[in-house]
Amino acid sequence: MNQKSSTNKKVVIFGGGVAGMTAAHELIQRGFDVVVYEYKHIAGGKARSIPVYGSGKEGRKDLPGEHGFRFFPGFYKHVTDTMQRIPYIDRNGKEKTVFDNLVHAPRMGLARYDLPLTEFVANFPTSLDDVIDIIKSMFDADLGLSIDEMELAASKLWQIITSCHDRKVQEYEQIPWWGFIEAEQHSEAYQKLFTALTRTLVAAKAHEASTKTVGNVGAELILDMITPGMKNDRVLNGPTNDVWIDPWLSFLREQGVEYRLNADVTSIHCTDGVITGATIVENGVKHEVTADYYISALPVEVLASLLTDEMLLADPTLFFLKQLSLSVDWMTGMQFFLTEPAPIIEGHVLYMDSQWALTSVSQAQFWPHIDMRQFGDGRVVDILSVDISDWNMPGLNGLTAMECDYLQLRNEVWAQLKQSLNHGDEIHLRDDMIHTTFLDPNIAFINPRDKINLEPLLINKVGTWTQRPEASTTISNLFLASDYVRTNTDLATMEGANEAARRAVNAILDTAESKAKRCEIFEMYEHKLFKIWQKHDQERFDKGLPWDGKTILHIF
Template sequence: EYEKIGWWEFIGANNRSEEYQKLFGIGCTRSVVAAQARRASSKTIGDMFVQYFFNIAEPTVNADRVLNGPTNDVWLGPWLDYLRSRGVEYHLDSRVRSIELRGGLVRGVTVERDRTVVQEHADYYVAALPVEVMATLITDEMVRVDPSLANIFALSRNVGWMNGIQFYLSDDVPISRGHTIYLDSPWALTSISQRQFWPGVDLRRYGDGRIRGILSVDISDWDTPGLFGKPARQCTREEVKNEVWEQLKRSLNVTGTTLLSDDNLRDWFLDPDVNPILGTNSEPLLVNLVDTWRLRPTATTRIRNFFLASDYVQTFTDLATMEGANEAGRRAVNGILEACGVTASPCQIWNLHEPELLQAWRAHDLNRYRRGLPWEDTLMSLAMNALAAVQRGALALESSIRNGVGSAAHVEDLLSYLRTGESRSALLERLTSGRDEQAGGDLLRAFAALSRAGTPQSDALSTAAVDALASLSREVSGVRFVES
């Protein structure tokens, strides 16, 4: 149902203020996933933001994660070395020209390498290619065996531009502890100041040795005219740099404070995949438009030795991200294991999830829905209060762990409910009586208030809260607690 509704319609943007439209309509979609609010699938955008806000509320999850150093140094390079040590052979600077299908199976792949065309053969083939590249390789023979592959042609047109530019600074400018979305920027900019997340990186090893900060920026709208009157597609690389820098300055240099200044900019680098003059982009991004889920193929095709592993494949993640591509790869591996009859354990695949703490509310809401009753916000209010309490408690635990004081008492008190069978009321009474100075007061008083509400719904919710906290307290900030 939501797959067939545009995000703009779903949030009722036409009847809302300009500020509402900018934040929940335009800003959320084009800045984060390069989507168009009026055409983006409500299922995809809604799922993404529900998961994001749940992660914000979940004390043991970081909603915004980044690498702790340059991507090549801390991820791609070590990962490539590891895979090669496991026997994987990489042939770089190679281009797939065609896929040969015969007898319902892929028999070979034609590859151009070093101006030489070669034929590669294997037992199983995995196409880990972007959708616009894969569309050039689909043949009539492949479609006859698996008609769903024809949908890749349509999907290949549903791509947008979301490319980056980096600014290298003489003095570091942290800006914020995470990503920043510039809602009023004409080109839908997002940024992150990276030096603060790279504690072990000496930037003096890069460039001329005088770089002290790196500001990475994504440009998500290449079609709207900028401050100087031209869309990004029509700008030279130098003009793109000047426009983005000016948009950043106008957003950040406010109320008399100057965060970005021209004399602090030492150098810059624009994604080489983009050629604004020719209007080409060799790395566009798949956009989840309304009613396109049905067009997306699965990782396992009807061609028994041919599998797909890319972000356009149907996945729980349902978004053009590294996580979506990773899940597609896992699904492809599981397809190969099944096809060749290997009994090895399959790759684990995770669905999107909601906090266990809200299970009682979801069950209550489903029961009311089945009885034809309207939605009520009583339990939602209780649930959000409980979530806030859990978050405060987890922060207290984390602080105790880091300070080396009282962590055991916090955790042991909470786990005692599950381990000894102590009743919830007895546990709450003991922990709120003041006899145990190590108990988390704010957290447990919130549980006590919830328990004293005296309704079946609050009773179930407080039980779920204690259970959830006992579970989450076993691992806080990487510190693992083991029950005896």
């Protein structure tokens, strides 16, 4: 789509991550002049690759680190739609899009300290092997749940699926997931399962996260697994910047976007209820910028620090951003560069017993056209990319991740991985396989133990939906595009960031009275198959009655 016809209107975007790049993409194709100011020296925000600087030897590239591994579930609609509109030339010179660089991860693994790795099919079976694997996993899982607990879990899933939207927003938003699933009244195995599953969902905590968000996303993941043709788990087929962010940045610049790196927004100026400009420190030089419209695609804690009394007076609801900025936590990546292949499983692994809520993916198996010998000193052949989601739980060494120095942190993550994966004769990981370890440099060590996280994640908590703003503000030329904005996605992810950016662009189009086509906003967590149950629940909700998804079964 290209709707270019100059509006003579300029938009300044603060922040060049997925939200900022999405907003620039949509605006430039609708005739706006667009300038993006990105604080870092690499484009892409939290989605970017992070080269391990100085690791490349004899002309090779630096080893490709990540903020955390990428995960594109089947229900992602906004970000994948954008990816289909970013041109990409493959290694054979064929014209494609970066969407073609997504590959299916057909399996997932459940790793525990006292049991062998359990493998699950991550999507609807498409072969006899898939069916065999599903049957085997049913017998091998040994989750320790009673029949009653399995029935309870299924009934809670059914309740989420068949509840109406209004009940979710007004009722389930106020109920912690822990209480909804009745965890306190059931076994340790039941509690452990749901705690582990929730912790890996953008560092959410079962005791604090809202049932609306966790229930919606969890139900969607399960439904996608049993939907024919749905690719429930997808990953990129190369380093993130190589196969997604850099081609996107090149495309935006070719379209006319001015994307500026090393540019820090230090203040935003507001006079008489209107943004009049901003101060930028770019490559150490301070200057002022002005525009017709401004989009903040900054993280919530960064924007909250820039809010002025004039801005809060013009839009008092922005004060909620200061409260929302307290709902951030740590979830970040560590890569183990290995001298031997360690595929483990063809997909993501969830470490059920790991004190630090680890998840991982082995990258090289999904990079068939990437020669790993082109990186580092030529000895690395695989990358085990790990996300650390709980920084406050004592590990096997008795220390929390927060209390560890770098070496202790690395050793403890590796120890939890080995204890989860190595059982008897089945040895997936050995110490001598490690070539290099890389921790996201946004974890900055003030001294050997104390550290700060320069890029924390917004995590879901009960009742925070009311604190989250819309994309438009009552400041007529200020718009918000970040993962904390109210979206159908309802989760702080790159999908949520992309949707928020679309909403900000649509708000600008409305304000500018533009005739350009509005950005498409997709419905999320909606399944026509369950509409009749949801309609029934809507009628009950309107009458002040509780959910009763079983009553309607008598109709059939």
